Amino acid sequence: GAAAQAxxxxxxxxxxxxxxxxxxxxxxxxLAQLDKDSARYHVPLGWRLRGRLDRAAWRRSLDQLYARHEALRSVFVDAEEGPRV
Structure with missing residues (x-):
């Protein structure tokens, strides 16, 4: 087998x-700068919920999701030295 690399x-x-x-x-x-009005990389999603929505539980779930995944909290800015997160 191949030697493991550290x-x-x-x-x-x-x-x-x-x-x-x-x-x-x-x-x-x-690519986004070439076509600023494009929604090419946007993924639309719709859900149909049945029954009563527990809004507090929904909010807690989203808060946990955002806390766990930094990419969901990231925004890109066009800084003087180039784009930054």
């Missing part, structure tokens, strides 16, 4: 300043 640990990144975009994010940013 990979470097994934360290925390400071959130004190805007982050640079990953290569994949840079590609999407570039």
């Amino acid at each position: 990979l470097p640990a994934i360290g925390a990144v400071s959130r004190q300043a805007p982050l640079e975009l990953s290569f994949a994010q840079q590609r999407l940013w570039f």
